[in-house]
Amino acid sequence: DVKVTQSSRYLVKRTGEKVFLECVQDMDHENMFWYRQDPGLGLRLIYFSYDVKMKEKGDIPEGYSVSREKKERFSLILESASTNQTSMYLCASSQGQGVSYEQYFGPGTRLTVT
Amino acid sequence: GQNIDQPTEMTATEGAIVQINCTYQTSGFNGLFWYQQHAGEAPTFLSYNVLDGLEEKGRFSSFLSRSKGYSYLLLKELQMKDSASYLCAVLLSGGYNKLIFGAGTRLAVHP
Numbered sequence: 723d724v725k726v727t728q729s730s731r732y733l734v735k736r737t738g739e740k741v742f743l744e745c746v747q748d749m750d751h752e753n754m755f756w757y758r759q760d761p762g763l764g765l766r767l768i769y770f771s772y773d774v775k776m777k778e779k780g781d782i783p784e785g786y787s788v789s790r791e792k793k794e795r796f797s798l799i800l801e802s803a804s805t806n807q808t809s810m811y812l813c814a815s816s817q818g819q820g821v822s823y824e825q826y827f828g829p830g831t832r833l834t835v836t
Numbered sequence: 837g838q839n840i841d842q843p844t845e846m847t848a849t850e851g852a853i854v855q856i857n858c859t860y861q862t863s864g865f866n867g868l869f870w871y872q873q874h875a876g877e878a879p880t881f882l883s884y885n886v887l888d889g890l891e892e893k894g895r896f897s898s899f900l901s902r903s904k905g906y907s908y909l910l911l912k913e914l915q916m917k918d919s920a921s922y923l924c925a926v927l928l929s930g931g932y933n934k935l936i937f938g939a940g941t942r943l944a945v946h947p
Contacts, residue, residue, distance in 0.1 A: 726878075753933050762844075764923065764939035765879075780934075812878065816933040823933055824869065827878035 725749070726828035728813055734834045741800040743831050745813030753816045754796035755825065756780075756788060758809040765812065771796055803835045838862045840938035842924050847944045848914050856909045856922050856941045864929030870898055870909045871923040873940070879923055882909070911943075919945045 729744035747754065753772050757765040757780075767780030769788040777788050785807060789797045796815075800807055810832050814825040839861045848854040860868070867886035871879035885891055885900035885907060897910040911918055924938040 757937075762939055764840075765925075765935075765937040767934065767936075770934065824881040824884065825933060825935060827880070829878050830876075 726813055726815055726826050728811075728828040728831050730831050731829060732832050732834075734836065735800075735803050736836055737804060739800075739803050739835075741803050741833065741835075743798040743800075743811055743813075743833070745796045745798070745815075745828055746794055747796075747813075747815040747826070748794065749815060749817070749826065750793065751815035751817050751826075752793075753823075753825075754790065755814040755816075756786075756796065756798045757812045757814065758782070759812055759830070760809050768798065803833075805835050807833065808835045809833060838926075838928075838936045840924055840926060840936060842922075842938040842941045844939065845942045845944070847946060848911075850914055850916060850945055850947050852914050853910065853912050854914060854943065856911070856924075856943065858907045858909070858924035858938055860905050860907070860924070860926050860938075862926045862928060862936060865902065866927040866929050868898075868900055868907050869925040869927065869935065870907075871925065873921045873923060875920070882922075914945050916945050916947070919943060 726747045755770040756768045771790040787799045812830045813828040816823045816825045842858045870882040873879040883898035890899045895912045921940040923940045925935040
């Protein structure tokens with residue numbers, strides 16, 4: 723059974739703190755993605771990675787960075803958390819670069835920045 | 837730019853049929869996905885269309901018209917457990933499986 727796990731379901735941080743969100747997949751997938759989900763806006767892509775140490779900006783990368791040192795792990799970093807980064811963060815992975823490969827999602831991390 | 841539109845909310849009765857529409861305007865198109873997301877849970881894959889026409893999978897069917905930039909998800913014999921958000925997503929060209937999502941349609945099924 724395919725599995726994407728995220729380090730925390732709920733997280734509360736203070737403004738200015740550095741925040742790490744971890745994602746691990748056990749399917750040997752090449753591609754990994756970080757999204758944020760906000761009411762009325764849907765899922766928006768922050769960053770994605772198609773190989774170890776490779777990363778590409780998504781649609782809203784400002785204020786975020788990522789790290790992929792191992793194939794199974796993709797980390798999202800908020801260098802200095804701000805209240806407008808309060809959101810649900812979803813990690814996903816998919817196999818290869820074929821057009822028909824679905825993305826598998828983790829359960830999400832609800833981050834609150836106070 | 838990229839634009840995907842779907843209704844914000846829909847309601848339906850248990851046992852009925854509901855159609856959730858999705859229109860899109862994107863720079864590049866390599867197929868369209870539908871995902872289901874129950875409150876507080878991860879989105880899960882429902883269907884993928886890349887060619888025009890209807891794909892049927894049990895109680896759920898998905899239709900695509902590429903010339904019209906239009907898709908719909910059809911849910912038959914609705915059950916209470918179908919109450920969820922339904923996300924339409926376009927797969928862009930260029931590899932890497934990059935998806936653009938609509939805002940989602942929240943479906944409430946009533947007895």
